[in-house]
Amino acid sequence: MGEIYTDPTKRHDFVLLFDVVNGNPNGDPDAGNLPRVDPETMHGLVTDVCLKRKVRDYLQLVYNAPIFIQSRSALNTLKKEAAEELDPPLTEEERSGKRPIPRLRSKLCEKYYDIRMFGAVLATGEREDRLNAGQVRGPVQLTFARSIDPIVPLDLSITRKARTTEERMETGETEMGRKPIVPYGLYRAHGFYNPFLAEDTGVSEEDLELFWEALTRMFEFDRSAARGEMTVRGLWIFTHENAKGNAPAHKLFALIKVRKGEGVESPRSFDDYEVLEPTEEQLPSGITLARLV
Numbered sequence: 001m002g003e004i005y006t007d008p009t010k011r012h013d014f015v016l017l018f019d020v021v022n023g024n025p026n027g028d029p030d031a032g033n034l035p036r037v038d039p040e041t042m043h044g045l046v047t048d049v050c051l052k053r054k055v056r057d058y059l060q061l062v063y064n065a066p067i068f069i070q071s072r073s074a075l076n077t078l079k080k081e082a083a084e085e086l087d088p089p090l091t092e093e094e095r096s097g098k099r100p101i102p103r104l105r106s107k108l109c110e111k112y113y114d115i116r117m118f119g120a121v122l123a124t125g126e127r128e129d130r131l132n133a134g135q136v137r138g139p140v141q142l143t144f145a146r147s148i149d150p151i152v153p154l155d156l157s158i159t160r161k162a163r164t165t166e167e168r169m170e171t172g173e174t175e176m177g178r179k180p181i182v183p184y185g186l187y188r189a190h191g192f193y194n195p196f197l198a199e200d201t202g203v204s205e206e207d208l209e210l211f212w213e214a215l216t217r218m219f220e221f222d223r224s225a226a227r228g229e230m231t232v233r234g235l236w237i238f239t240h241e242n243a244k245g246n247a248p249a250h251k252l253f254a255l256i257k258v259r260k261g262e263g264v265e266s267p268r269s270f271d272d273y274e275v276l277e278p279t280e281e282q283l284p285s286g287i288t289l290a291r292l293v
Helices: 048-063 075-084 102-111 113-118 166-171 195-201 205-217 249-253
Strands: 012-023 043-046 119-121 135-137 140-142 145-150 154-160 175-193 229-240 257-260 273-276 287-291
Touching: 012 205, 012 249, 043 175, 048 113, 048 140, 048 205, 075 102, 102 113, 102 135, 113 119, 113 140, 113 195, 113 205, 135 195, 145 257, 175 249, 205 229
Parallel strands: none
Antiparallel strands: 012 175, 012 229, 043 145, 119 135, 140 175, 145 175, 154 175, 229 287, 257 273
16 A cells, blocks of 8 residues: 555545746637736636646656547547447447447546546547447546736747748848746645545546656656746645545645745745645644645
């Protein structure tokens, strides 16, 4: 048996802190790819979908984990491949798509890591061969990440010497571009692990261990000029002694406090913040806290 926070039969709630320096953590396509913000408060936002993508990409790159939501293969193609592995083969009635196919749903959960962990809608496909596998509710859910303080999205002008056309080469015209960044932002997200749903999808101890690893290292192989320098600064996992849980998640999250250091007005590094953790005596009965970063 591994660490208590890799036990798939227990409930886990977690807090994730990460920061960005001179980069765009999650561009908004509806705003010219500027960093996402809450327009009322100007706090930065990173979507849960973005964070899950980082986890998927890390596990696919480092461990070659089978991933369902990906860019390399169409979802319906992956469903057909899983259906062909079923024994006995699907009947005409099952292929009609009138009702979900429980055994195809189970096969997809068994085969794909991200379906087991995050869930998926598996009723896609053409009507004549729909391969309706229903829907899977994922045991792992993440909130949007929100910056601790308001951010200042910048849209910088850049130039390049490389020209795209012969006309520009002849005139010597320099091409212009834009680069949206956040000078600095510290973001906080919350997450939940539901052991009852995990039992349904077949989550294992190894699955949980890989998930925590991916969360702590998801930016290490995702470097790009657009995202600047992104770093996971903390992962705190509250583990309950049973599946039902021993305390409300929001009360556990409130025990991790993040505030600006004394005299800091415009944070520009993680050192400008203080992170306060609960003592063992402050934890509710039946709760264990582990910090992985």
